Amino acid sequence: EFIAVFEDLRDFVVDEVNQKYEMPQEAQDHIRRMLDYNVPKGKLNRGITVVHTLEAIKDRELSKDERYKAAALGWCVEWLQAYFLVADDIMDQSHTRRGQICWFRNKDIGLNAINDSFILQSNIFQILKKHFRNDACYLQLLELLNETTLQTELGQLMDLTSNPLDGPTDLDRFTKERHRLIVQYKTAYYSFYLPVALAMIIGGVATDKSLGVARSILVDMGIYFQVQDDYLDCYADPEVLGKVGTDIQDNKCSWLVVQALARANEDQKQQLKNNYGVDKQECIDKVKQLYKDLKLEDVYHEYEESTYKDLCQRIDSVDKDPELKIPGEAFYRLLRKIYRRSK
Amino acid sequence: EFIAVFEDLRDFVVDEVNQKYEMPQEAQDHIRRMLDYNVPKGKLNRGITVVHTLEAIKDRELSKDERYKAAALGWCVEWLQAYFLVADDIMDQSHTRRGQICWFRNKDIGLNAINDSFILQSNIFQILKKHFRNDACYLQLLELLNETTLQTELGQLMDLTSNPLDGPTDLDRFTKERHRLIVQYKTAYYSFYLPVALAMIIGGVATDKSLGVARSILVDMGIYFQVQDDYLDCYADPEVLGKVGTDIQDNKCSWLVVQALARANEDQKQQLKNNYGVDKQECIDKVKQLYKDLKLEDVYHEYEESTYKDLCQRIDSVDKDPELKIPGEAFYRLLRKIYRRSK
Numbered sequence: 001e002f003i004a005v006f007e008d009l010r011d012f013v014v015d016e017v018n019q020k021y022e023m024p025q026e027a028q029d030h031i032r033r034m035l036d037y038n039v040p041k042g043k044l045n046r047g048i049t050v051v052h053t054l055e056a057i058k059d060r061e062l063s064k065d066e067r068y069k070a071a072a073l074g075w076c077v078e079w080l081q082a083y084f085l086v087a088d089d090i091m092d093q094s095h096t097r098r099g100q101i102c103w104f105r106n107k108d109i110g111l112n113a114i115n116d117s118f119i120l121q122s123n124i125f126q127i128l129k130k131h132f133r134n135d136a137c138y139l140q141l142l143e144l145l146n147e148t149t150l151q152t153e154l155g156q157l158m159d160l161t162s163n164p165l166d167g168p169t170d171l172d173r174f175t176k177e178r179h180r181l182i183v184q185y186k187t188a189y190y191s192f193y194l195p196v197a198l199a200m201i202i203g204g205v206a207t208d209k210s211l212g213v214a215r216s217i218l219v220d221m222g223i224y225f226q227v228q229d230d231y232l233d234c235y236a237d238p239e240v241l242g243k244v245g246t247d248i249q250d251n252k253c254s255w256l257v258v259q260a261l262a263r264a265n266e267d268q269k270q271q272l273k274n275n276y277g278v279d280k281q282e283c284i285d286k287v288k289q290l291y292k293d294l295k296l297e298d299v300y301h302e303y304e305e306s307t308y309k310d311l312c313q314r315i316d317s318v319d320k321d322p323e324l325k326i327p328g329e330a331f332y333r334l335l336r337k338i339y340r341r342s343k
Numbered sequence: 344e345f346i347a348v349f350e351d352l353r354d355f356v357v358d359e360v361n362q363k364y365e366m367p368q369e370a371q372d373h374i375r376r377m378l379d380y381n382v383p384k385g386k387l388n389r390g391i392t393v394v395h396t397l398e399a400i401k402d403r404e405l406s407k408d409e410r411y412k413a414a415a416l417g418w419c420v421e422w423l424q425a426y427f428l429v430a431d432d433i434m435d436q437s438h439t440r441r442g443q444i445c446w447f448r449n450k451d452i453g454l455n456a457i458n459d460s461f462i463l464q465s466n467i468f469q470i471l472k473k474h475f476r477n478d479a480c481y482l483q484l485l486e487l488l489n490e491t492t493l494q495t496e497l498g499q500l501m502d503l504t505s506n507p508l509d510g511p512t513d514l515d516r517f518t519k520e521r522h523r524l525i526v527q528y529k530t531a532y533y534s535f536y537l538p539v540a541l542a543m544i545i546g547g548v549a550t551d552k553s554l555g556v557a558r559s560i561l562v563d564m565g566i567y568f569q570v571q572d573d574y575l576d577c578y579a580d581p582e583v584l585g586k587v588g589t590d591i592q593d594n595k596c597s598w599l600v601v602q603a604l605a606r607a608n609e610d611q612k613q614q615l616k617n618n619y620g621v622d623k624q625e626c627i628d629k630v631k632q633l634y635k636d637l638k639l640e641d642v643y644h645e646y647e648e649s650t651y652k653d654l655c656q657r658i659d660s661v662d663k664d665p666e667l668k669i670p671g672e673a674f675y676r677l678l679r680k681i682y683r684r685s686k
């Protein structure tokens with residue numbers, strides 16, 4: 001049913017490109033293919049969260065219209081993610097994404113994928129205008145999407161510049177504070193806060209206070225999610241994860257290297273300096289051995305359990321505050337999906 | 344004075360990145376440098392047009408506040424153009440722009456420029472929110488900018504796919520209708536219609552009718568402007584133009600090749616097929632000789648004079664319709680800037 005809404009929105013977008021914007025058949029075909037390739041191929045957790053959160057807020061079955069509009073906003077989040085991912089894969093020079101080759105690696109696409117990513121973003125405003133133009137919350141939805149977009153771009157900027165393109169590696173930049181900034185901005189806002197906030201807005205329970213409380217919990221949940229991502233990049237079974245991690249050789253400001261640096265003695269720091277960000281198996285192995293010596297797996301499991309406990313406590317106190325009108329279950333549903341995940 | 348507004352808006356954007364979005368000094372420095380490099384280096388005609396049009400509409404000196412807000416919207420147009428140009432240069436693999444090397448060609452930037460182009464676009468919404476949040480026209484401004492962005496992206500799509508990346512050249516695609524679609528969408532809307540429409544909206548004279556009349560004239564003026572661009576690419580003195588044209592070897596759907604194909608006999612068509620889009624001096628020379636044989640310079644001058652006459656007539660009838668509340672002078676000011684231009 002959620003997929004059916006995508007097909008409907010895609011057809012609407014392609015139809016506007018044709019009817020309203022005069023584009024010939026080949027341009028329509030291109031956009032349809034680009035959307036099918038890039039928008040609905042993920043796990044769709046972000047998108048479906050809008051529907052589930054609205055259900056939790058209303059605490060009843062949604063009407064057909066409510067379901068459709070929540071799903072449409074969910075797809076806006078998926079469209080936004082597609083916009084980021086198409087571009088991120090070019091910037092990271094990645095090869096595969098979601099089990100298929102990256103969009104820009106298709107022979108007939110190349111760097112034109114940049115313009116496709118732009119079109120993906122513009123589609124969001126076509127969809128919003130079509131379905132929310134006459135709603136009081138239209139402007140608030142627009143502003144939230146714009147703000148979240150900027151936040152994610154700033155996170156990308158921090159991620160892309162955590163090591164200079166044209167200079168030597170500088171491990172001093174890999175601090176806990178910088179890691180927090182990167183993951184909060186590049187991942188947490190759009191993946192966790194945005195879907196819930198969109199549902200709160202159309203559900204009529206968005207006040208400065210309730211949004212602030214939700215933001216605080218969801219940003220921390222999003223940071224936790226990205227720490228897991230960093231951990232799994234090194235420790236997950238590639239068969240289960242669906243890819244082989246490359247954060248070490250890619251010189252990424254990963255949670256693991258930040259923890260390692262915070263615990264390493266001078267000799268170990270020098271080891272890291274010599275081997276991190278070098279695309280050779282022996283260097284990667286040395287870094288992994290260092291992680292082992294520093295017992296980072298234990299550090300991670302402690303982090304996971306204490307973060308989980310902390311989030312549960314905060315969710316429970318939201319649940320007890322009737323003024324907030326947002327049930328703890330909305331947050332628990334997300335937390336359960338990620339707690340102790342192995343992929 | 345117009346430049347001073349840029350500096351003010353840039354400082355505001357950088358300040359929000361710092362205060363509201365917690366970004367460290369290096370990220371602020373990066374964004375400031377990126378803005379200085381990419382936003383204010385053009386001729387600024389598009390931006391200043393917003394101020395001039397508002398003056399023409401009000402038919403009096405503008406108040407300080409009116410001037411500032413018109414200038415801020417003018418800079419939004421320049422910011423939007425920067426967003427397109429940073430990305431366009433990557434997609435076209437260009438080397439220079441506005442007398443400096445393209446942003447992505449800087450050693451420490453590279454493909455991270457894609458994320459910079461995203462940030463440029465997001466800045467527009469920071470600026471709009473800051474200065475127009477409390478105005479009744481805020482949503483209309485937002486929607487116009489979103490719509491113009493999509494139109495320009497669709498024009499880029501048509502431009503980028505006017506010949507397949509991975510297949511043989513197909514001159515059959517270079518029709519008058521396709522050329523009109525490309526230039527109307529990729530250039531005319533954002534360069535001519537957008538600045539005037541923004542001024543009409545804040546000037547309080549934007550109705551469906553008045554915007555429709557303005558759009559019709561300005562879109563045709565924008566097409567005329569891009570036809571000049573295509574012509575100058577081949578015929579202007581490179582010293583005067585500031586660059587050496589490359590449309591022929593780049594296989595561009597230029598007004599010249601479209602006119603040539605419409606006039607060529609079978610033999611000449613074959614000549615074009617063999618030589619157009621080939622990066623060799625002798626092929627370029629053969630295409631240029633063909634243009635000469637087909638008297639395209641004369642065709643261009645006839646097009647320019649008849650288009651000018653037609654636009655003047657239509658502007659005069661706008662001037663005579665008091666219901667429209669937009670003086671012909673607003674359009675003439677733009678037309679005079681481009682009529683018979685040589686660069």
Ligand SMILES: [Mg+2]
Nearest residue numbers: 088089092094
């Ligand atoms: Mg990536």
Ligand SMILES: [Mg+2]
Nearest residue numbers: 088091092159
């Ligand atoms: Mg990346």
Ligand SMILES: [Mg+2]
Nearest residue numbers: 229230233247
């Ligand atoms: Mg990762």
Ligand SMILES: [Mg+2]
Nearest residue numbers: 431432435437
């Ligand atoms: Mg170009």
Ligand SMILES: [Mg+2]
Nearest residue numbers: 431434435502
């Ligand atoms: Mg181009």
Ligand SMILES: [Mg+2]
Nearest residue numbers: 572573576590
């Ligand atoms: Mg040109």
